[in-house]
Each structure stands twice: as C-alpha cells, then as structure tokens.
Amino acid sequence: MSALLEIEDLRVEFRLDTGTVTAVDGVSLHVGEGETLAVVGESGSGKTATALSVLRLNPEPPCVYAGGRIRLDGRDVLGMSAAQLRRVRGNEVAMVFQDPMTSLNPLKRVGAQIAEVVRRHQGAGRAQAREAALAALGEAGIPDPRRRAGQYPHQLSGGLRQRVMIAMALVGRPRVLIADEPTTALDVTVQAQILDLLVDLQRRHGMAIVLITHDLGVVAEVADRVVVMRHGRIVETGDVLDVFERPGQDYTRELLRATPRLERA
Amino acid sequence: MSLVEVCGLSKVYGTVPAVDDVSLTVEEGETLAVVGESGSGKTTLTRLLLRLLEPSAGTVSFDGRDLFALSRPQLRAVRREMQVVLQDPYSSMNPRMRVTDIVAEPLVTHEPSRRGRRGRKAVRDRVGELLDAVGLSPRVQDRYPHEFSGGQRQRISIARALALRPRLVVLDEPTSALDVSVQAQVLRLLTDLQRELGLTYVFVSHNLAVVQQIADRVAVMRAGRVVELASAATLFPAPAHPYTRTLLDAVPDPDPRRARKRAAA
Numbered sequence: 305m306s307a308l309l310e311i312e313d314l315r316v317e318f319r320l321d322t323g324t325v326t327a328v329d330g331v332s333l334h335v336g337e338g339e340t341l342a343v344v345g346e347s348g349s350g351k352t353a354t355a356l357s358v359l360r361l362n363p364e365p366p367c368v369y370a371g372g373r374i375r376l377d378g379r380d381v382l383g384m385s386a387a388q389l390r391r392v393r394g395n396e397v398a399m400v401f402q403d404p405m406t407s408l409n410p411l412k413r414v415g416a417q418i419a420e421v422v423r424r425h426q427g428a429g430r431a432q433a434r435e436a437a438l439a440a441l442g443e444a445g446i447p448d449p450r451r452r453a454g455q456y457p458h459q460l461s462g463g464l465r466q467r468v469m470i471a472m473a474l475v476g477r478p479r480v481l482i483a484d485e486p487t488t489a490l491d492v493t494v495q496a497q498i499l500d501l502l503v504d505l506q507r508r509h510g511m512a513i514v515l516i517t518h519d520l521g522v523v524a525e526v527a528d529r530v531v532v533m534r535h536g537r538i539v540e541t542g543d544v545l546d547v548f549e550r551p552g553q554d555y556t557r558e559l560l561r562a563t564p565r566l567e568r569a
Numbered sequence: 570m571s572l573v574e575v576c577g578l579s580k581v582y583g584t585v586p587a588v589d590d591v592s593l594t595v596e597e598g599e600t601l602a603v604v605g606e607s608g609s610g611k612t613t614l615t616r617l618l619l620r621l622l623e624p625s626a627g628t629v630s631f632d633g634r635d636l637f638a639l640s641r642p643q644l645r646a647v648r649r650e651m652q653v654v655l656q657d658p659y660s661s662m663n664p665r666m667r668v669t670d671i672v673a674e675p676l677v678t679h680e681p682s683r684r685g686r687r688g689r690k691a692v693r694d695r696v697g698e699l700l701d702a703v704g705l706s707p708r709v710q711d712r713y714p715h716e717f718s719g720g721q722r723q724r725i726s727i728a729r730a731l732a733l734r735p736r737l738v739v740l741d742e743p744t745s746a747l748d749v750s751v752q753a754q755v756l757r758l759l760t761d762l763q764r765e766l767g768l769t770y771v772f773v774s775h776n777l778a779v780v781q782q783i784a785d786r787v788a789v790m791r792a793g794r795v796v797e798l799a800s801a802a803t804l805f806p807a808p809a810h811p812y813t814r815t816l817l818d819a820v821p822d823p824d825p826r827r828a829r830k831r832a833a834a
Contacts, residue, residue: 346748346749346750346751347719347748462607491606491607491775492606492775492776492777492816492819492820493606493815493816493819494606495819495821496818496819496821499821518748518749519821520749520823521778521820521821521822521823521828522821523823523825524821524822524823524824524825524828525821525822525828544825545825545826548823548824548825549825549826558750559749559750560823561753562749562750562752562753563749563823564749564752564753564776564778564779564781564782565778565822565823565824566777566778566781566805566817566820566822567781567805568805568806568817
C-alpha cells in the first residue's frame, strides 16, 4: 500500500539577511489512511517547519524548499500551482494549531467562520453551509451547537475553542489532518478530552493524522508511529512501542528520561 | 511555628471568588506545591502570599508577622525574605538591562549602600557568585536577556530571586515554558539550591508529574478552594478527592503500554 502522504528527503531553508538557516535537513516520513504519526522534538527541531511544508505554509520568502519531494496521494505538492494548493488546503489536508484564539477571527461568530470554509471550499449555498457548520460543531463534541454557533471566540473556553478549530478542520472531510501541538495550551483534563475526540473522529472517518508535539506522554497515548526530530533531522523513527521501549539513539533515551512521569504505585 | 500561615483567605473579584476560604501552612525548608487548572485560583493565592494583592478576608502570617497589618517599612523588610520566579523569564526582565543589573536589582533596591559607583565592585562580585550558583558563567554579566536561551533566562531569574538570601521563594510555573530536557535541569538546580540554602518553596504548577518530582506536600485547588492537601507520598498513590483523581487520570503517560491499556478500558 502506498502512503497517503509521503515526504522524501525534504530540505527547507530560511534565507535571512544574516545567513541561511536549514530548518529541515533531509527529512523523510510517511503516513497512511487511519494512521497517526507523531513528530516529536524540542523547540527548534524543525517539526513545525516540516508540518507547514505539507501545505506550503512556511512564508516564502524567506523560506525556500531547497530539496526533496512531498507527495499527497501520489501528487507532487511542492510543484503545485497556487490554484492547485488552494484546492488541497482545507479539502484534502487540514490543520489545527496550538492556539485557537489566534487562529479564529475574533470579530466573527464561530458558526459563520465554519460556514465560510464550507462555502469557499465546497461551493455550498448559505443554508447548506450553515447546516454543515452545525453538524461539524456537534461532531466535535460541542454541546448545544446551535447556541454556540452564534457566539464569538472570546465567549468560549479554551477547550471549546479548540473543538471549534477541529470542527472547522474536519468540515471539509480532509484525508490528512495535521495537528500542531493541538493540546499544549489546554488544561490537562481538557487535553485528555481533545485527544479522545481526535482518536474518535479518526476511527469514524479514517483520516491520517500527523501530530506535532513536544510531549512524549501525548505520543504514547495516541500515536501508532513516531518520528523523533532534532536540529532539522530525524534522529529515530519507528513504531511507538518499539521506540519507547527500545530507543536506538541516545537523544531519544535522553528525551524519555527527561519526560516527567507520574508514579502512582 | 510554620514559616507561612494562611488562615481563611479569600479574594473576591466582583461576585466571583478567585480564592475562597483557603487555610494552609508552609513549613520552613519544605516544598509545598499548589496545583490546579486555569482559573483555579493558584496564581491569585500566590499574589496574596506575597502581598501583591489585598485579600477580601483572612490573614497571611510570615514568620509570625501578620502581612496585611504591616506598615510600609515593615513590609519592605519582610519582602527581602520572600522572592518570586515567574513562568516566562523573558517578560519578567527588562530587555534593555544587562544581566548584571537584572540580577543586582533587588540588591540595589534594598541596600542603598550598594548603589552608585562605590557599590559597583561589590555588586559585580555578588552577581558573579549568584550566576555561578545557578550554573552560569560569571562572565555573562554584560550580556542582554535576548542573548540567552529560555533555560538560561530562567537561571538568571532564579539568581535574581536569590540575591537577597530569601527564606521563601514562590515559583510560579517556573518550568512550563521550557523544553523537557531543560526543565529537568532547572528542577535539579532548584532542588540543589534548596538543600544548600535551606530554602522554602511554594511551587505552583499545573503539571502533576513535575510536582511529584519536587513537592513534599501538595495542595490541589479548584474554583478557588483547596480540595485536597496531603503529603506527596500519600496523595499520588491514594488521592482522597475525586477531582484529584480526575486530574491524575488525565496526565498523559509516556508509557505506551499503560497508556493503551487505559485507553482500551
């Protein structure tokens, strides 16, 4: 089976006045339908630059895709025209970011923001888009979607805002969901609910998830496979159980050792 | 006698109690952790402990002195003995000040003899000692905050907090903004300093796994109240309050086997 999303030897550079920074240096990874791949690393490891590359969302310039290939269902993403990219974004590949407050428009009701996505990407009419938005909010586990749809982002808690972001990401029925630190800004009990929601939605729709995180606990909870990154390169990759129980690299061992774990015995 | 005694402490904003009838003690030389989710009142509680806020009701005594009954000069004297380290070391430093002046600020504020040219040499020597104590080279004195990593900046914050040889240090999420490997180093530094200097810590955190590493006793807060207060040795294996159990259950476990078993249950 060929992977739904395949990155091969990707090289991403930021060409700044002060010199060239290689943010991603020869990264290869793949993820298939219904699978969750975690990309873990500390700050500056290149995990976010890798994720943003899939939708060509790194700012160009200063970003230059200096080498490698990204294939989405066999098609070359780095060679796509702006129009082709627009069709991919939000339809085939959607993203959820860490901070829902900065990714939502503070001046628009959340229902209208989701409806706008439906109209723009699926060419739906007003009424149809509104219904789709309500259904998406409900599916994202938001109680009383009709009332919530009429509210503004600041009227919602952090957890509800992240659910709105997930509803917005999934309303286009993407085949790949890229979640960049989706629970980092949330309280721990809310984080657990959001992770459950993602797992549940994946079971229902079979999308591939690329989960960007710094938290090995989150990886252990939800991912099938893991890619460990450092300084723009892949240090180690494999099945989560294998990597956590038999880490092959010192850096992975060091990360695992530094991760605080709760002992309840 | 306890170093800090909090009795019936409340802080009400409008009609919302941010801290609601809290009583607890902090013993000399121990680490008391205050844990809770956002909005639980943990930060407001620490602001009251430092008398950065006036309470709506209740008392705080520090070393037998009623904080809210003290005159300005008396309060100034007590403040030397209580210091604080905040979550984000960058926003708690003046970006235009050099490290030497940042660390020396409490010294020159509280000890007028240290001001001016005559005090300069003594101040630099003391700052050098403090930087050395937190694992930084005394040679970094003339640098600015932006030249340091997050972990190094947090070490500078700790050096500043120790400048006046305080007895109590309030640590408000001191490692939440740091990468895990750096977090582990800073936690170790805090433990070492406590042992060497006989410090008393109030450690505010939302991360129970981190709290378990450092706390002697734990106060769990929810909606302004302390719902459980117990020694770490009792609380983690046998939480008494259902909310404590919920919090503990929500912590992601970096052991994929246990995490999976739990998800399946």
